[in-house]
Each structure stands twice: as C-alpha cells, then as structure tokens.
Amino acid sequence: MLTYLSASNIYPVSQPPINNGVLAVDDAGYVKGLYSAQQAATLKLNIDQHFDGALLPGFVNTHCHLELSHLHRQIPMHTGLFGFVSQVMKNRNTEAPAILKAMADADAEMYQNGIVAVGDISNQAISATIKHNSKLYYHTFVEAMGFNPAQVETIMSKAIETQQSFKPLKASIVPHAPYSVSNPLFAAISALADDQANLISMHNQETPAEDAFFMNKSGAFLDLYKMLGLNLDAFQPTGKSSLQTTLPKLPKTKTLLVHNTQTTKADVDFAIAHHPDLYWCLCPNANLYIENTLPDVSTLAAAKLKITLGTDSLASNNQLSILDEMLVFQKHKNVPFQDLLGWATINGAEYLGMEETFGSFDVGKKPGVLLLEGMNNEQLSEQSRIKRLF
Ligand SMILES: [Zn+2]
Numbered sequence: 001m002l003t004y005l006s007a008s009n010i011y012p013v014s015q016p017p018i019n020n021g022v023l024a025v026d027d028a029g030y031v032k033g034l035y036s037a038q039q040a041a042t043l044k045l046n047i048d049q050h051f052d053g054a055l056l057p058g059f060v061n062t063h064c065h066l067e068l069s070h071l072h073r074q075i076p077m078h079t080g081l082f083g084f085v086s087q088v089m090k091n092r093n094t095e096a097p098a099i100l101k102a103m104a105d106a107d108a109e110m111y112q113n114g115i116v117a118v119g120d121i122s123n124q125a126i127s128a129t130i131k132h133n134s135k136l137y138y139h140t141f142v143e144a145m146g147f148n149p150a151q152v153e154t155i156m157s158k159a160i161e162t163q164q165s166f167k168p169l170k171a172s173i174v175p176h177a178p179y180s181v182s183n184p185l186f187a188a189i190s191a192l193a194d195d196q197a198n199l200i201s202m203h204n205q206e207t208p209a210e211d212a213f214f215m216n217k218s219g220a221f222l223d224l225y226k227m228l229g230l231n232l233d234a235f236q237p238t239g240k241s242s243l244q245t246t247l248p249k250l251p252k253t254k255t256l257l258v259h260n261t262q263t264t265k266a267d268v269d270f271a272i273a274h275h276p277d278l279y280w281c282l283c284p285n286a287n288l289y290i291e292n293t294l295p296d297v298s299t300l301a302a303a304k305l306k307i308t309l310g311t312d313s314l315a316s317n318n319q320l321s322i323l324d325e326m327l328v329f330q331k332h333k334n335v336p337f338q339d340l341l342g343w344a345t346i347n348g349a350e351y352l353g354m355e356e357t358f359g360s361f362d363v364g365k366k367p368g369v370l371l372l373e374g375m376n377n378e379q380l381s382e383q384s385r386i387k388r389l390f
Contacts (some may be wrong), residue, residue, distance in 0.1 A: 001027055005369070005389065006040070007051040011338070012361035013346050022047060023361060023369065025057055029390040030366045041308045051371050055389075057360050058116030058221050059322035060348025063201070063258045063310025066127045070094050070102035071315035078292045081207040082220055082338045088315060096126065103130045106320055111135050112310075113321040114386040117349065117358050117366040119201060119256065119281075119310070125165035132169065139352050140166045141201045147230055151183045155243020157186050170199075171383035177203040178246035179210055179221055188248040193251040199353070200255040201281075205262040207240055207291060214238050214245040236245045243267045247274050255279065256351055258310060261287050261295045267295075268303045279351040282343070284328040286312030308348040323372070327380045337378035346375065 002024045010021035012034060022040040024033035035045065068088065075087045107130050110118065110190035117137040120127065131138040146152070156173070163171045175181040175189050194198055205211065212219030217237040227234055238245045241325045243257070244267060257263075257271075258281040271278055284294050300307060311320045326340040345367075349359030358367045374383040 003027075003048050004040075004045050005049055005051065005055060006037075006047045006068065007053055007371070008056045009054040009359065010034070011054055011056050011341055013057055013341060014362055016358035021055075025390055026200045028366065029368065029384045031361050031363050033157070033363060034361055036382045046092075051323075051373075053371050053373040054375060055255045055361075056114075057345050058364075058370060058388075059114050059269060059344045060117045060158055060308065060352065060354075060358055061110065061115045061311050061320070061322055062119040062163055062256060062279070062308040062348045063312055064110075064118050064120045064320065064349055065122075065313035065315070066103050066118075066130065067099065067122055067124060067206055068313035069106035069313040070099045071313070072102065073318070074314055077289050080220075080291055081209070082224055084316065091333060099126060100130070102314070103127055105130075106314055107134050107136060110320045112388060113319070114368065114370040114388050115350055116321070117354055119132040119199075119348070119352060121201070122162065122166075122171075123164050128165045131166065137352075137354060137358070138166075138167065138169055139199065141174045141199075142166075142171055143176045144173055144185060144189055145180040145184055146189055147180060147182050147225070149182045150371055152182065152184045152188050154187060154229055156192075172198045172200065174199075174201045174339075175250075177206075177210070179213055181247065190249070190251040193253050194372060198251075198253055199351070200253055202246075202250070202255070202257060204246075204257040205267070206259040206287075208262055210242045211262055212239060212301065215241045220371060241267055247271055250275070252276055254351065254353075256281050256308065259283060259287065260292065261291065261293050262270075263295065263300070265299050265303075268299060268305065272303065272305075275286060279308055279347065281308045281310045282325070282329075283310040283312040283317075283326055284332075286310075286316040288328065289316040289318075294328070297329060301335070301339065306351070307343045307345050308351055309343050322384075323380070323384060323386050324381070327382070330380050337375070337380065 010018045020037040022035040117254040209219040213221040215334045256279045346359035349355045371387040
C-alpha cells in the first residue's frame with residue numbers, strides 16, 4: 001500500500017523544494033515517488049493526507065554520547081571544558097539501571113525528534129543493548145584515549161573488546177581528542193583504521209587552551225595534566241595549532257572533526273590541503289552550554305566544507321534535537337534554512353556511509369519522513385515543531 005502525502009512544501013534535499021508537492025511512501029517507509037502539484041493533478045493521485053507545513057527527510061545526528069544521558073541537567077552551564085570534564089568524571093559512578101533508563105529515554109527522544117541515524121561516542125559497552133533494540137541506525141565510535149605511551153597496548157585491547165560488543169552494528173575505534181592521545185596511540189588507531197576502511201571521528205578545537213597547549217605548551221591543559229600526575233617534560237610544543245599538529249597523525253580515511261569552535265581560516269586551509277575526506281560536525285547547543293561560544297560558521301561555510309550537526313550528550317544539552325541545533329545557527333549566525341537542512345540530513349548520511357538509505361527524498365531510500373510545522377518563509381522559531389510521520 002502506498003500513502004500519498006502532500007504538504008505546503010516538500011524539501012527533498014537532493015533537489016529544490018516543491019510547493020504543494022506529493023510524496024509517495026510505502027508501508028515500510030520507502031520513498032516510491034515524488035511529484036510536483038501539476039504532476040499529481042495530471043496523474044490524478046489520491047492524496048491521503050495534506051499538511052500545512054514542510055516535509056523533510058529524517059535528521060542525522062553525527063555526534064552524541066548516549067552513555068552520558070543520565071547527566072541531564074546535572075552539570076552547571078558555562079564551566080568551560082575543564083570544569084565540564086571534571087564534573088563528568090565525578091558523576092560517572094551512577095548505578096547501571098539508572099544509566100540504562102536514561103539512555104533508553106534519550107534514544108526514544110531522538111526518535112520523536114525526527115532523528116534516524118546517530119554517530120555515537122562510547123567509552124564502554126553499556127549502550128550496546130539499547131542500540132541493538134533501537135529504531136535508529138547507530139554507528140558507534142569507541143574512544144581510545146591516553147597520554148602515556150606505555151599504555152597503548154592495554155588501551156587498544158580494551159577498545160577492541162568494547163568494539164566487539166556492538167556487533168553486528170558498526171563500530172570504529174577513534175581518538176578522543178588531540179590533547180588526550182599519545183603519538184603511539186594515534187599510530188595504533190591509524191593502523192587499525194586503514195585495515196577496516198574505518199570512519200574516524202575526533203573532538204577538535206573545543207577550547208582555546210587546546211591550541212595554546214600545542215602552540216607553546218601553555219594554558220589550562222598543563223594544570224589538568226599536573227592534576228592527572230602526567231610528566232610532560234618530553235612534550236615539545238609545535239608552534240602550530242592543535243588541528244595543524246594533529247591532522248597529519250590521522251589516517252586519510254573519512255574523518256569527522258567535532259566542535260571546531262576555535263578553528264580558523266588558516267586551520268581550514270591547512271586541513272583541505274592535508275586531508276582528502278573531512279567532515280565538520282558542529283554542536284552549537286553544547287558549545288553554548290559548556291564554553292558559551294559558537295564556531296566561526298561563516299568561515300567554515302565559505303570554504304564549502306561538508307558540515308554536519310550533532311547534539312552532543314544530554315550532559316551538555318537540554319534536549320537531543322537537531323531542529324534545535326539548526327535554530328541556534330539561524331538565530332545567532334543567520335545561516336539559511338536550506339543550508340542547515342543539508343547539514344542536518346544528507347551530509348551526515350554521507351559521512352556515515354548511509355546515503356543510500358538516509359538524507360533525502362530519493363526513490364528507493366528509507367530516510368524517515370518528518371513534518372515541520374511553525375516555520376514562516378524558511379525562518380525557524382521556538383514554535384517550530386517536528387512530527388514524525390514515517
Ligand atoms: Zn563529544
């Protein structure tokens with residue numbers, strides 16, 4: 001059985017919007033046809049339902065930490081990254097049932113908010129059951145971190161064990177961040193990534209201290225390492241930004257850089273010249289929550305980078321909603337709706353290697369069908385709402 005849905009506007013993403021268009025979907029949610037108003041009239045299509053609003057394909061959330069969901073509203077805002085990380089570490093000892101319940105709720109919330117696919121960071125296996133039973137598509141990024149070169153083997157074997165528990169779902173072993181991974185650990189991750197045609201995801205330039213550390217061995221990271229009892233005598237500053245120091249250590253496979261709030265034009269130029277397959281994930285609500293800042297979106301967009309959106313975790317966000325991330329950029333940075341929509345859908349689908357299924361209304365895909373209400377002249381507002389139709 002086909003369902004014919006018409007709406008004031010349909011945004012297929014892969015082609016311009018269609019006023020009063022008609023979308024045909026089968027019972028399983030596969031796109032079977034897309035028609036202009038005129039074609040629909042000529043074909044005398046029987047419209048099952050008409051909506052005042054816009055139809056969009058489902059959203060792709062390329063950066064989440066499901067396993068931090070129980071920290072919702074537990075961590076104060078604007079603490080800066082260090083305050084945030086130490087609060088997360090302090091709060092990690094919650095009992096498993098509470099964590100599982102919070103993750104199940106977060107997964108259901110994402111579904112309700114129109115998210116169809118998630119790139120999810122995991123440090124442990126605890127989210128595996130939720131993912132195995134979810135209606136969402138998950139690609140898990142098992143994070144390896146450690147600044148002590150002597151621990152590389154231990155860290156990697158634990159990461160591989162964690163990765164196994166997500167099978168048969170996709171899971172990659174990835175570096176946490178430039179400042180938390182030793183050179184030998186970067187090398188071990190890269191060696192593995194080449195083998196598996198793996199996806200890489202890494203937190204990048206989330207705080208000014210990250211650049212200060214690599215540039216001239218100064219800033220707040222020194223205090224953090226001192227607190228952790230790390231000896232940095234052997235660490236040589238590079239005189240370069242974090243990204244320019246780290247990118248050459250990454251494999252040349254498809255890579256997502258997450259946050260990028262401190263990324264400059266020089267970093268972008270360097271990145272384009274030194275890596276063939278980069279995606280740039282922005283998580284504006286989390287940036288406002290933790291550091292009260294936003295990335296330089298106009299520089300990133302002007303360089304025609306492949307930008308994706310992420311919610312980050314409920315520890316640093318009040319909700320897991322890609323629409324809400326879009327609203328932040330429209331409100332604070334005047335990013336046009338159709339640009340945001342591409343970031344929210346097809347770019348993330350392409351990064352996850354799922355563009356045959358998600359990201360646009362093309363015949364044969366099963367992208368999810370969302371109704372967006374409360375948008376005027378492509379301007380989102382606090383009143384804009386997503387309803388999930390398929
Ligand atoms: Zn993160």
